[in-house]
Amino acid sequence: MAAAVDKSRVPWWVSNLIVPLVNLILALLVSALFIFIAGENPVQAVKLIIYGSFGYLDGFAYTLYYTTNFVFTGLAFAVAFHCRLFNIGGEGQAYIGGLGVFLVAINVSFLPVPIVWLLAIAGAFIFGAAWAFIPAYLQAKRGSHVVITTIMFNFIASSLMVFLLVDVIRDMKQMGPHTVALPKEIWFPTFKEFAALFGIKIRYSPLNISFLLAIAASFFVWFLVWKTKWGYEMRAVGHNMQAAIYAGISPYKNIIIAMCISGGLAGLLGINEILGVHHKIVAGFPAGYGFTGIAVALMGRNHPIGIFPAAFLFGILYQGGSEVTFDMPNITRYMFVAVQGVIILFSGALENLFRPQIESFFVNRLNMKREI
Amino acid sequence: MVSPILELKNINKSFGHVQANKNINLTIKKGTIHGIIGENGAGKSTLMSIVYGLYQADTGSINVSGKEIKLRSPRDSIESGIGMVHQHFMLVENFTVIENIVLGFEGEFVFGKKLEKAKEDLQKLCETYKLNIDLDSVISDLSVGFRQRVEILKSLYRGAEIFILDEPTGVLTPQEVDELFKILRSLKEEGKTIVLITHKLNEIMDLTSEVSVMRQGEVVGHTKTTDTNKEKLAEMMVGRSVLLRLNKAEAKLGDVVFKVENLTVKDDLDVTRVKNVNFEIRSGEILGLAGVTGNGQTELLEALSGIRKVESGAIYLNDEKISDKDNLLDPRELKEKGLAHVPEDRQRMGLVTDFKAYENLIFGYHDQEPYSKSSILRDGDILSFSKKVMEEYDVRPRSPQLITSNFSGGNQQKIILSRELNENPKILLVGQPTRGVDIGAIEFIHQRLIDMRDKGAAILLVSVELDEVLSLSDRILVMFDGNIVGERVNKDVTDRDLGLLMAGVA
Numbered sequence: 006m007a008a009a010v011d012k013s014r015v016p017w018w019v020s021n022l023i024v025p026l027v028n029l030i031l032a033l034l035v036s037a038l039f040i041f042i043a044g045e046n047p048v049q050a051v052k053l054i055i056y057g058s059f060g061y062l063d064g065f066a067y068t069l070y071y072t073t074n075f076v077f078t079g080l081a082f083a084v085a086f087h088c089r090l091f092n093i094g095g096e097g098q099a100y101i102g103g104l105g106v107f108l109v110a111i112n113v114s115f116l117p118v119p120i121v122w123l124l125a126i127a128g129a130f131i132f133g134a135a136w137a138f139i140p141a142y143l144q145a146k147r148g149s150h151v152v153i154t155t156i157m158f159n160f161i162a163s164s165l166m167v168f169l170l171v172d173v174i175r176d177m178k179q180m181g182p183h184t185v186a187l188p189k190e191i192w193f194p195t196f197k198e199f200a201a202l203f204g205i206k207i208r209y210s211p212l213n214i215s216f217l218l219a220i221a222a223s224f225f226v227w228f229l230v231w232k233t234k235w236g237y238e239m240r241a242v243g244h245n246m247q248a249a250i251y252a253g254i255s256p257y258k259n260i261i262i263a264m265c266i267s268g269g270l271a272g273l274l275g276i277n278e279i280l281g282v283h284h285k286i287v288a289g290f291p292a293g294y295g296f297t298g299i300a301v302a303l304m305g306r307n308h309p310i311g312i313f314p315a316a317f318l319f320g321i322l323y324q325g326g327s328e329v330t331f332d333m334p335n336i337t338r339y340m341f342v343a344v345q346g347v348i349i350l351f352s353g354a355l356e357n358l359f360r361p362q363i364e365s366f367f368v369n370r371l372n373m374k375r376e377i
Numbered sequence: 378m379v380s381p382i383l384e385l386k387n388i389n390k391s392f393g394h395v396q397a398n399k400n401i402n403l404t405i406k407k408g409t410i411h412g413i414i415g416e417n418g419a420g421k422s423t424l425m426s427i428v429y430g431l432y433q434a435d436t437g438s439i440n441v442s443g444k445e446i447k448l449r450s451p452r453d454s455i456e457s458g459i460g461m462v463h464q465h466f467m468l469v470e471n472f473t474v475i476e477n478i479v480l481g482f483e484g485e486f487v488f489g490k491k492l493e494k495a496k497e498d499l500q501k502l503c504e505t506y507k508l509n510i511d512l513d514s515v516i517s518d519l520s521v522g523f524r525q526r527v528e529i530l531k532s533l534y535r536g537a538e539i540f541i542l543d544e545p546t547g548v549l550t551p552q553e554v555d556e557l558f559k560i561l562r563s564l565k566e567e568g569k570t571i572v573l574i575t576h577k578l579n580e581i582m583d584l585t586s587e588v589s590v591m592r593q594g595e596v597v598g599h600t601k602t603t604d605t606n607k608e609k610l611a612e613m614m615v616g617r618s619v620l621l622r623l624n625k626a627e628a629k630l631g632d633v634v635f636k637v638e639n640l641t642v643k644d645d646l647d648v649t650r651v652k653n654v655n656f657e658i659r660s661g662e663i664l665g666l667a668g669v670t671g672n673g674q675t676e677l678l679e680a681l682s683g684i685r686k687v688e689s690g691a692i693y694l695n696d697e698k699i700s701d702k703d704n705l706l707d708p709r710e711l712k713e714k715g716l717a718h719v720p721e722d723r724q725r726m727g728l729v730t731d732f733k734a735y736e737n738l739i740f741g742y743h744d745q746e747p748y749s750k751s752s753i754l755r756d757g758d759i760l761s762f763s764k765k766v767m768e769e770y771d772v773r774p775r776s777p778q779l780i781t782s783n784f785s786g787g788n789q790q791k792i793i794l795s796r797e798l799n800e801n802p803k804i805l806l807v808g809q810p811t812r813g814v815d816i817g818a819i820e821f822i823h824q825r826l827i828d829m830r831d832k833g834a835a836i837l838l839v840s841v842e843l844d845e846v847l848s849l850s851d852r853i854l855v856m857f858d859g860n861i862v863g864e865r866v867n868k869d870v871t872d873r874d875l876g877l878l879m880a881g882v883a
Contacts, residue, residue: 234744234752237736244731250684251718251726252741253709 019367021311024360025304025352029318031359032351036344044335057328058321064328066196066210068320073212073277075316076219078298080226081133081271083307085151087230088263089243094140094155095271096295097162098133102272104166105132106279107174107184107286114188121191126218126276133272134265136162141264145257151264159295170288182288193281213281215273219316222270223309229266239263271295300349303356319345380443382407382570383428383459383539388437390423397423399594401437405539405587410561410571412581412602415591416614416815421574424591425541428572429461430454441539460532461541466524470517474510475499478531495534502533506563522553529560540564541572546580550669551843551876558584576614576816578607579844590614615817625827628851631660634835635804640690642673642680649688650676652859658804658835663826665850665867666839669879673859674839675721678808681837682718683708694804712741717797721808721839727793728781735763735777738796770795771821787818794822798829805829808839823849843875855879 037047058068078095085092109128113121140154170182196212230236242249242259249256278290301319305311326341351358381404388401397420405411415421426432428439430448438445441457448454451461468477475496496512503510508526516524525545532540542561546554561571561584573585581588582602590598590613598613635658642651650673658664668674679685681692683699683706691701694714699706708718720726728737739748739759747758763777770791772784781789790810797805807826811819826849830836840846846853853870855863855878863878 232754232756234749234754237743237754241729241732241740245725245729247726248729248740251682251708251720252743253683253707253712254741255707 015364015368016371019364020360021306023367024356024363025306025311027359027363028351028356029304029348032344032348035347035351039340039343039347040336043340045333050329050333050336053329053332054321054325056325058325062200062205063207063210064324066207066212068317068324069196069216070210070212070277070282070320071323072313072316072320073216073219074274074294075298075301075319076223076313077274077277078271078295079301079305079312079316080222080298080309081267081269081295082299082302083305083309083312084226084230084239084270085263085267086302086307087236087243088239088259090141090144090260090263090267091152092137092140092155092264092267093152093296093299094137094158094268095274095298096291096293097155097159098136098268098271099274099291099295100159100162100166101136102129102133102269103275103279103286103290104169105129105272106275107187108132110187110191110280111185114191118191122193122280125191125280126273129272129275130269131272133275134269137264137268137271138261141261141268144264145260163289166286167288170286174286176285183283184285186285187280189284191280192284193276195281211282213277215277215281218273218276222273223313226270227309235259235262271298297345300345300353303349303353322348380440381405382442383572384440384443385424385428386438386440388424388427388434388439390427390432390434396594398427398434401596403589403596403599405570405572407442407538407570408565408568409587410565410573410585412573412575412585412588413591414575414578414581414588414610414614416576416817419591419614419815420594421591422543425461425543425572425574428454429459429541455535455537458536458538459541460529460535460537460539462525462528462532462543462545464543464545464547466528468516468524468527471515473513473515474519474527474530475512477516477527478534499530499534502530505567506533506560508560520553521548522550522556525549525557526560529564537569539570539572541574543574544576545573546575546577548670550879551872554580578610581610582607611816615815624824625849626831628663628830629661630851631662631833633657634660634695635837636693636696637681638691638693640677640680640692641688642676642685643688644676650859651680653690654856654859654861656854656861656864658837660803660833660835661830662852663830663836663838663850665846665853666837666856667843667846667853667875667879668841668856670841672856674808674856677856678718678721678806678837678839682716682720682806683711708741709744712800715800715803717800717802717805719793719797719805719807719810721812723786723789723793728789730780730782730789732781733778734767734772734781734784734792735759737781737792738763738766738777740796742796742800766795766799767792770825785815786812787814790814790822791818794825798825801832802829802834805834805836806839807836809841810838811840811842811845819845843872843879846875847872 040047040050057064059065078099081095081098082092105128106125110121110125113124136158140151140158143149143154144151167182170184174184176183176185193213193215196210197207200207230240238254239259239262241252241254242256246256274291274294279286283290297319301312301315305315322341322344327338329336330338383405385401385403388398390398401424413421423432427434430451430453433449439448446453446457469480472480478499479495499512508530510523510526510530516527519527529540545557549557564571573580575581585602588600588602588605588610589596590610592614637654637656640651640654641649644650654677656664666674676685680687686705687700687702689702692699694716699711699714724730729740743749743754747755749755760777764775767775767777772788772791772795781792784792810822810826814822826836838846838849847867850867853865853867853875854861855875857879
C-alpha cells in the first residue's frame, strides 16, 4: 500500500517544482517517442529546438514574443481558476479584446501617443471583460456552466469577427478579411528598433514592448489575488462557496468579477498582436493562444511565478518547433500541436499521477536524514 | 488459562513524522465489553483500523485466540472473526437490508435457494439478538439507529466474534442509545466480544467491564471499570484533572436582545424545516436548543445568521427587525450589528480549509480595519492579530501560515471561536461548538462561552450533545420536526425528560 503522505510534511519545492518538472520530463519523453516513430532523431530535434529558440537573436526574440501571448492568456485562465471557474473562452475574449484595441486606437489616434496606448489597453481589457461578462452572468445567475458557455462564446466571437471583418470594418480597398492599418505613430516600439539603437541589425521581429506589459500584468495578478480583499474573496468563493456565503461574501459578485478580470487579461493579447505586430485586425489572430494559455496556467500552478516560466517554455516549443518543421520533413507543425497536447495531458489531467510517489520519496528521504 | 481473544503486542504506526501509535499492548478477554477511550487524535481510530486491516502496523503483532494473524486487508480480518461498525455507515442506500448484507459475497448466492437460506439465517440472528430488522426494507427508509443495527447484523452474519464499534452513539437519540446498549449486552451474553471506542465517559461507565485509556498514541491506563470513575478516567485521558462541572455563576439576565417571531423557514428542496417558531434571548443568558440532528436546527441557525431566506415571520435584534419575508440583512451587515455565528459544520461553512490559518482568522472581517485598508490586505496587522489570538485561544500549533486543514478539529474550532468571539458580539449563535473536539478543548470552549455570557452576550447554543446543552444552558428549548416541542428551565430537567421530547414522544 502506498502510504498516505502527510501533506504538511511535504516541502513546498517538492510539490511546486519537482512534481511539475517530472511531469514535464515525462511529457517530453513521450513526445520524443512520437518524433522517433515519425522517423526523425529526437536528439537532433531537441538540438534544433534549442538552437531555434535561443541560438540566435532573432529566434530568441520570437520566443519572447510567443511568451508574451502565453503570459496574457495563462494569467487570464489562472485568475478565473482561483474562483474555481474554468474559463476556456480566452480565445474569444482575446479576439474581442483585439476589436477593442483597434476601435479605441483608431478613434483617438489624434491624442498624445502614451495616452492612446493607455486607452487602447483599457479598450482591450474592457472588451475582453465584456465578452467574459455574459458567460459570467449566466453562471452566476442561472447556473449555466462557464465551460459550456465560454467555449460557445469562442465560436460566437469568431463568427462575429468574421462578419465584421468582411462586411463592416474591412479595409474596403482590398479583398482580405482585415481592417485598415493604424497610423504608424501609435504602433508599439519593437525590439528591432530597440536593437538598432545599439547598432544590432535584425531582419524582423514581432517582439515589442507588450512584453513589459506582460510582466506588469503578472505583477498585477499576483497583487490582486493574494494581496487585495477582492482576490481573497474570489479565492474564498472558489475554495468553499458555502463558507463564503456564511462570511457574507457574494459568490454572484465574485464570479462576475473573476470572469471579467480573466476576460480582460485575455483581451490584452490584442495589444501585443494589434499595436505590436499586425497594426490592424487580421482574421483569426488569436491563433490558439487562448487555448494554450490553459496549459500554461495549469503547468504554472496558477501562480504568476509559475506561469511566466511555463509561458516561456511554450514560447520555446512554438519557436523551436517551427524551426524543426523547416529542417525535418517528417515533422509537421501538427506534431507540435501533439507535443503541446502531451504536455497538457501530463501537467493537467495527469498532474497527480506520480505525485504521491514523488512526495513520499522526498518525505522519507528527508526523514532519514533527520534521524541520522 | 484461556488465551485472550485479541492480543496486540508492541504495535507501532507512524504517518510521516507523526507517531499515531506507540508501543501499544492490549489484551481483550473473550466475552467482555472492552472500552477504549481517549481524546480525538489519541490514536484510537488508527489502532482499530490496524486491527481491521485498513492500515498495517509498522511493527508489532496481532494474535486472535492465541494465534498470530497477518492482516493485509479487511477481508483478512473478517476471516479472523473481526467485524467493524464504522462511525459512518458503509451501506448502499438504495439497496435492501439483505442486499447490503450479501454485498461482496453475492457471487455465492445469486438467486434462489441460497438467498432463501441466507434470509432464514439472518432471521434467526435477528431473533437471537432482538435486532428487529425487516430484511426487505430499503436502507434509505431506515433511521440511523436501524442502519447501525444492519451493520451489526452484517458483521454477525459474516461470523464475527469480535465487534469493533467506533463512536457508535454520536448520531443516536438517547432512546436509540438505550436500544443499542441492550443489543450490545445481548451480544456479550452470547459470548461475543465487543470493543467500544468512544470519548463519552458515561458510555464507558454504563457498559464496559474493562477500559483502556489512550493518550497521544499510547495506552496510558488499563483498569476494570468497577475500579474507576469518570473523574479518574477524564484525568487519565487529558493527563491532568478536568472540571466536569463548569464554574458557572447564576445568570444575570438583562434585556431581550434577540427575538424570533412566528419564524418559518424552508430548505433548498422547498421543504418547510422550521415551523412557526417563537423565542427570545436576554443578554447574559445562554439558551440551549436541543434536538436530534435534522429537525430544523440547521435551517433555523442559517436563517438567524442571514444565510437563509425567511419564509414568514420576523427576527429582531435589539428591537430592530433584521429579517422577514421581504428583507434579509446579509451576514456582513449582521456582524456590524453585533451578531456572531459559529456554524454547525466548521469545515463546510466556518472555514476555508485550503486557506492559511491567518486568512481564516479574519474570514468575514477581512474588509474591516485594521485587516484591510482601501481594499488592500495588511499582512503585517493580520499576522500580529493572528499570533495574538492564537496565543489567547491556545491554538496549536501556533503557526498562522499553516494551511488550516492541517490543524486538528479542535484547533480548527478554536480558530473559528477566536475569530467570532474577538469582536465581543451582543448575540452569539453557536452550532455544535464541540463536535469532534477533545475533552481538554471542550472545557476551554465551554468556559469561553460562559465568560461571554457573563460579559452580557446573549447566546443561542444549538447542540446535539445533551450533556453540553445541560451543562451550559440557562434555559432549554427542544426542537422536533421543525417545532419547538418543549421549554425547560435548566434547574428542573432530566436527561430522560429531554430525550423523550427530542424523540417527539412527549
